[in-house]
Amino acid sequence: xxxxxxxxxxxxxxxxxxxxxxxxxxxxxxxxxxxxxxxxxxxxxxxxxxxxxxxxxxxxxxxxxxxxxxxxxxxxxxxxxxxxxxxxxxxxxxxxxxxxxxxxxxxxxxxxxxxxxxxxxxxxxxxxxxxxxxxxxxxxxxxxxxxxxxxxxxxxxxxxxxxxxxxxxxxxxxxxxxxxxxxxxxxxxxxxxxxxxxxxxxxxxxxxxxxxxxxxxxxxxxxxxxxxxxxxxxxxxxxxxxxxxxxxxxxxxxxxxxxxxxxxxxxxxxxxxxxxxxxxxxxxxxxxxxxxxxxxxxxxxxxxx
Amino acid sequence: xxxxxxxxxxxxxxxxxxxxxxxxxxxxxxxxxxxxxxxxxxxxxxxxxxxxxxxxxxxxxxxxxxxxxxxxxxxxxxxxxxxxxxxxxxxxxxxxxxxxxxxxxxxxxxxxxxxxxxxxxxxxxxxxxxxxxxxxxxxxxxxxxxxxxxxxxxxxxxxxxxxxxxxxxxxxxxxxxxxxxxxxxxxxxxxxxxxxxxxxxxxxxxxxxxxxxxxxxxxxxxxxxxxxxxxxxxxxxxxxxxxxxxxxxxxxxxxxxxxxxxxxxxxxxxxxxxxxxxxxxxxxxxxxxxxxxxxxxxxxxxx
Numbered sequence: 001x002x003x004x005x006x007x008x009x010x011x012x013x014x015x016x017x018x019x020x021x022x023x024x025x026x027x028x029x030x031x032x033x034x035x036x037x038x039x040x041x042x043x044x045x046x047x048x049x050x051x052x053x054x055x056x057x058x059x060x061x062x063x064x065x066x067x068x069x070x071x072x073x074x075x076x077x078x079x080x081x082x083x084x085x086x087x088x089x090x091x092x093x094x095x096x097x098x099x100x101x102x103x104x105x106x107x108x109x110x111x112x113x114x115x116x117x118x119x120x121x122x123x124x125x126x127x128x129x130x131x132x133x134x135x136x137x138x139x140x141x142x143x144x145x146x147x148x149x150x151x152x153x154x155x156x157x158x159x160x161x162x163x164x165x166x167x168x169x170x171x172x173x174x175x176x177x178x179x180x181x182x183x184x185x186x187x188x189x190x191x192x193x194x195x196x197x198x199x200x201x202x203x204x205x206x207x208x209x210x211x212x213x214x215x216x217x218x219x220x221x222x223x224x225x226x227x228x229x230x231x232x233x234x235x236x237x238x239x240x241x242x243x244x245x246x247x248x249x250x251x252x253x254x255x256x257x258x259x260x261x262x263x264x265x266x267x268x269x270x271x272x273x274x275x276x277x278x279x280x281x282x283x284x285x286x287x288x289x290x291x292x293x294x295x296x297x298x299x300x301x302x303x304x305x
Numbered sequence: 306x307x308x309x310x311x312x313x314x315x316x317x318x319x320x321x322x323x324x325x326x327x328x329x330x331x332x333x334x335x336x337x338x339x340x341x342x343x344x345x346x347x348x349x350x351x352x353x354x355x356x357x358x359x360x361x362x363x364x365x366x367x368x369x370x371x372x373x374x375x376x377x378x379x380x381x382x383x384x385x386x387x388x389x390x391x392x393x394x395x396x397x398x399x400x401x402x403x404x405x406x407x408x409x410x411x412x413x414x415x416x417x418x419x420x421x422x423x424x425x426x427x428x429x430x431x432x433x434x435x436x437x438x439x440x441x442x443x444x445x446x447x448x449x450x451x452x453x454x455x456x457x458x459x460x461x462x463x464x465x466x467x468x469x470x471x472x473x474x475x476x477x478x479x480x481x482x483x484x485x486x487x488x489x490x491x492x493x494x495x496x497x498x499x500x501x502x503x504x505x506x507x508x509x510x511x512x513x514x515x516x517x518x519x520x521x522x523x524x525x526x527x528x529x530x531x532x533x534x535x536x537x538x539x540x541x542x543x544x545x546x547x548x549x550x551x552x553x554x555x556x557x558x559x560x561x562x563x564x565x566x567x568x569x570x571x572x573x574x575x576x577x578x579x580x581x582x583x584x585x586x587x588x589x590x591x592x593x594x595x596x597x598x599x600x601x602x603x604x605x606x607x608x
Contacts, residue, residue: 164479171475173475189495290490298510
């Protein structure tokens with residue numbers, strides 16, 4: 001986190017999602033360049049998750065170390081979205097104490113929302129791919145390397161793998177646990193903790209921040225459906241990528257938020273599954289792939305039966 | 306098994322819809338019977354009404370999973386009323402509802418044929434339904450493949466878990482992660498039939514995954530004593546080491562190679578013994594008990 005550009009960005013209080021990275025962050029990694037080196041940025045958007053940051057940053061750094069051992073460059077980018085819980089000063093302290101060279105931090109002066117922060121990471125990364133890690137979750141280093149290798153092998157725009165749900169120290173479920181099918185138009189089973197081809201994501205406008213489309217609660221689902229609609233390839237990698245921590249006070253447990261979320265859900269379905277029948281469409285919209293094995297969604301003819 | 310004129314005849318019926326696993330089971334029976342010089346037909350339940358009725362008359366019919374066959378229609382098995390002998394073919398633990406449900410309604414059967422590694426006759430709960438056990442040995446060609454295998458370990462993936470997801474299995478995967486490490490193949494989709502177009506692994510894809518995997522690990526989805534013989538064959542045919550984790554329900558006297566009381570017990574043995582040694586014991590089990598053809602011949606002589 002000792003990178004000078006990062007500190008400069010912090011001091012400028014960069015924040016407006018509408019501002020141009022080229023004009024505001026001249027020295028910041030990735031800004032002003034269209035062609036990015038093959039590699040990975042693990043982007044950690046943070047909003048009032050100070051208590052979880054050590055866990056997510058530690059796991060991200062371990063993953064980047066594994067990436068480097070495997071011969072791939074990488075970095076960690078933490079973007080604080082104007083937290084009120086002291087995350088900013090905490091991140092500054094970490095910088096002062098440890099002076100990590102593999103972590104950059106950006107403190108936004110104004111809250112822009114999760115979608116805007118993710119878009120910021122897509123703009124600022126100096127590498128070809130971005131893995132989004134919510135500040136309260138953690139990644140498994142070998143899973144990240146496997147996911148990245150799958151992305152390179154397949155050229156997919158979006159790669160994801162199994163996440164174990166953990167609640168109060170117990171494993172209670174799993175998500176992002178199967179290949180992409182049009183069942184996605186009915187329900188979202190792919191979490192945002194996934195690896196994204198940065199250029200392709202930006203080419204379709206990134207995550208939606210348009211207030212008219214009201215995607216505040218399902219922006220990750222909308223993003224996946226948008227990629228599918230634009231015929232970008234999604235790939236499921238059957239490995240364990242990390243832990244998803246189920247917290248009692250998530251945004252969607254609030255009744256008012258739940259009401260808004262239901263409205264957003266209707267909006268999404270109006271855009272991507274107007275008839276309500278696409279979930280039965282047999283069209284293949286993605287693949288299953290493991291870099292040690294190859295594609296795994298073929299080979300159904302057996303035994304002459 | 307009798308023959309009215311010339312060769313004996315066997316009709317193997319499999320579910321057209323439902324789980325692809327049963328198609329695989331039916332195909333193996335068909336291949337074994339073909340080696341026995343039996344006039345054998347392999348027909349899907351949905352195509353049964355197109356079968357020559359004179360050929361069906363008096364035939365020995367094996368119906369693989371009648372409940373799933375009936376997914377093609379309640380009367381789809383009616384042509385088999387003209388058969389000479391009808392048996393329901395299953396590969397299930399006898400205490401489960403998946404086994405019991407097979408005998409509710411339907412066309413009626415003269416016997417149930419249980420395909421597996423452990424005879425469950427003493428636990429079969431339908432006294433009016435004769436029970437026959439068919440040992441699920443490899444086919445002759447599979448025996449040749451298993452005999453000639455020279456698997457080397459480590460492999461790029463240490464363990465694989467392939468099943469539909471339940472909370473228990475997710476916890477199981479976490480245990481495996483902790484005990485055996487992160488290099489894994491984990492496929493736990495939501496419950497639905499394994500068939501083309503459903504986003505599930507094909508048998509060929511599973512084989513390719515297991516060819517890169519050292520331990521193919523599973524646990525029953527119920528608490529009764531049972532050993533899933535097809536999982537064993539899938540593993541051994543891919544040079545992977547089959548590992549059934551079982552809380553102790555399976556009696557050691559069943560002669561089954563390596564079932565483990567816990568994931569930790571598997572991890573301990575993995576540390577103490579080479580993969581080559583472990584595979585060798587499974588190879589011996591697979592090859593020392595004859596072929597599916599031998600066991601089918603024996604069974605057919607008795608029906």
